[in-house]
Amino acid sequence: MKNRLDKGIVCWGCESTAHTFSCSVLKSDGRILSDVKSIYTPPPGSGIHPREASRHHIEVAPKVVKQSLIQAGLNMKEVDAIAFSAGPGLGPCLRVGATVSRALALYYDKPLVPVNHAIGHIELAIMLTGAKDPVVLLVSGGHTMITAFSLGRWRVFGETLDLTVGQLLDQFGREIGFSSPSGQRIEELAKKSSKYISLPYTVKGNDVSFSGILTTAKKLFKEGKDLDSLCFSIQETAFAMLAEVTERALAFTEKKEVLLAGGVAANKRLQEMLMEVSNRHDAKFFVVPKEYSGDCGAQIAWTGLLAHSANISVDIEKSFVRQSWRLDKVDVKWRD
């Protein structure tokens, strides 16, 4: 990355793509001055309802915004740019963060910087781990992608053809009465078993498909198969598929770094598998720290800061949110 970051710049960022409403203040030396979040939790057995989630965001927004500034020890006047998650995500949720950010940018007369949420995950993970030119496995409720940077954009080497791995875990979790996100609870149950039940392993070239695992696992659960073993087997099958496609991208690109990012990156078993993949190809393995693996304001504030340093901003009247905004459509001007 070019060293064009002015030392003293401060960026305030707001994340609101799905269940998390979070605001953060970050400095250009990478210090996270605050990262305050409030997460909407749906009732057990159901998933995120976009309307309910956005209602939650509206309710908590004033408190989270205020807290992010108090913790950072700054007031909004001292901030150089205001960044918001402009997509991809759930429309009603995105609009809350965008509305809050637009209002602040207008009132305080600050540049408004739109940030792609997926790129936010990757940029923050790179900053925190010190990775330079990695093959990235981005795994969350919204994404399952293998990507690497080349000629101005993040290029997608492989991705899911249906569900994300986060959805796989959440939707199975829902079936057994957990509330989303349920990856952590599934991981705990999986630790209690080592009995492998065969589930559909679907790798198509560099892409993966998880729908077969979900359907089969739900069916086996209804038939009374042991829950711990099912959780174990879902993880083993799905993660092995992810490890395989990551390995394919690594062998193909011959890059020397692997970076695991996104909410599901917190899973220890997935980390273990990718560590092995990296070792086999003499690549360094990086994983985003757990506290910043899930959605957070810091990913938006940091990427907003990078974008701001490359003179990216948007006029208020054109600052639409984009529910569909793939990371490979974003020109990344701050990265060489």
Place this chain on the structure above:
Amino acid sequence: MERLIRKGAEADIYLGEWFRKEAILKIRKPKPYRQSELDVEIRKKRTLHEASFLMDARKAGVSTPLIYFIDQNKAEIVMQYIKGVRLKEMISDRKMGNIDALCSEVGRCIARLHKNNIIHGDLTTSNFLVVKNRLVFIDFGLAFFSQRLEDMAVDLHLMKGVLQSAHIEVADEAFNKILEGYAEIAGMNMIKDLVRKIKEIERRGRYARVE
């Protein structure tokens, strides 16, 4: 003695000898991170597939290495050594010039496979060897038989994805040449159907917007 010449994602490739001839030994080694049942199943299946599809592709008129020996239990294949350059390197080293011609030939070969209901399953630029101006297809571990337009389109979609992720500077031109070559063998109607299907598949991508 065998010498490791490439560590692929799936297999290790050694150069050695088979009855005093240079030969490739391809071993799908166990992956410790995978459950052993799953691992054994995947490695055995892909080894067997690879061997049989290398022959089927040859019958369809696409050059592939000759197979000398298979050991399914060890997931090993001994095959002809092809002294060539991967298309991937030809493109990235900008040994352009005949890239267009090679891409048309890639298209023709894919069409021949599809005409015989062979889906390669792993069409990447590292799986085409260029020997002089001839193309040799390798790595049929993910191949399968299908008559469905969907599967053929997925095959080409993968090819397009590889070009766009790894060879963006030539991606559009190269993919068009591939389609042109494909059309020579399969006809314009087939290409129209395929292009439509590829768009449909792209639209299924997450957060995708395809006009």
